[in-house]
Amino acid sequence: MMVFRIIVTGSFNSGKTEFIKQISEIEPITTDKPVTEQDLKEIKALTTVALDFGRLTIDDDIIIHLYATPGQERFDFIYPLLLKNALAVIILGDITDEKSLKDITKYYRKFYNLKRLPTVVALTKTDLDNKVQQEKIDEYLSSLPKDVPIKMINATDKEDVKKTVLLALQMLLESDEDQEEIV
Numbered sequence: 046m047m048v049f050r051i052i053v054t055g056s057f058n059s060g061k062t063e064f065i066k067q068i069s070e071i072e073p074i075t076t077d078k079p080v081t082e083q084d085l086k087e088i089k090a091l092t093t094v095a096l097d098f099g100r101l102t103i104d105d106d107i108i109i110h111l112y113a114t115p116g117q118e119r120f121d122f123i124y125p126l127l128l129k130n131a132l133a134v135i136i137l138g139d140i141t142d143e144k145s146l147k148d149i150t151k152y153y154r155k156f157y158n159l160k161r162l163p164t165v166v167a168l169t170k171t172d173l174d175n176k177v178q179q180e181k182i183d184e185y186l187s188s189l190p191k192d193v194p195i196k197m198i199n200a201t202d203k204e205d206v207k208k209t210v211l212l213a214l215q216m217l218l219e220s221d222e223d224q225e226e227i228v
């Protein structure tokens with residue numbers, strides 16, 4: 046059995062907690078909940094810095110652990126720690142919030158500079174009416190590499206969230222194959 050760790054990041058209010066809540070088969074650990082479950086020992090230390098954690102069983106062989114990054118910059122020290130065990134990154138951006146969309150590139154660079162991992166961008170709240178103009182969205186996302194997929198999702202919708210996680214899983218499995226070919 047393998048555990049794949051995926052990081053969920055993005056600005057405050059972009060839907061990280063909601064994303065993990067939708068997909069986790071355990072009661073997700075969030076900022077306001079203490080650790081209770083036995084199998085969550087490994088992140089016990091991390092929860093003190095306001096980290097969301099969820100778990101998803103794909104099949105007998107694959108389990109996914111999802112970690113949402115804390116919002117406050119004073120917790121930035123946790124990024125390298127999280128990345129040490131992570132295999133993919135999902136960056137969320139709120140499609141109704143310009144700042145959140147601008148932040149996507151910031152988060153992409155932040156993680157890319159620490160470790161190069163398969164990355165998926167998901168624009169959340171696409172079910173809402175007050176979306177940012179398409180030209181602006183295009184502008185804010187224009188500097189992302191073309192191989193970074195951009196999905197439109199509703200983070201309160203379980204299926205949307207699941208598809209996003211499965212895309213990240215697929216990308217990391219493919220990147221694994223690439224590495225084996227090089228070797």
Ligand SMILES: Nc1nc2c(ncn2[C@@H]2O[C@H](COP(=O)(O)OP(=O)(O)O)[C@@H](O)[C@H]2O)c(=O)[nH]1
Pocket residue numbers: 055056057058059060061062063064116169170171172173198199200201
């Ligand atoms: N309608 C709608 N609401 C969303 C969506 N994503 C997040 N929300 C709501 O937006 C608010 C902020 O989301 P949250 O997950 O707490 O953001 P976080 O700060 O990134 O953890 C919550 O009330 C969510 O339920 C979405 O895709 N659609």
Ligand SMILES: [Mg+2]
Pocket residue numbers: 061062063097
């Ligand atoms: Mg949150």
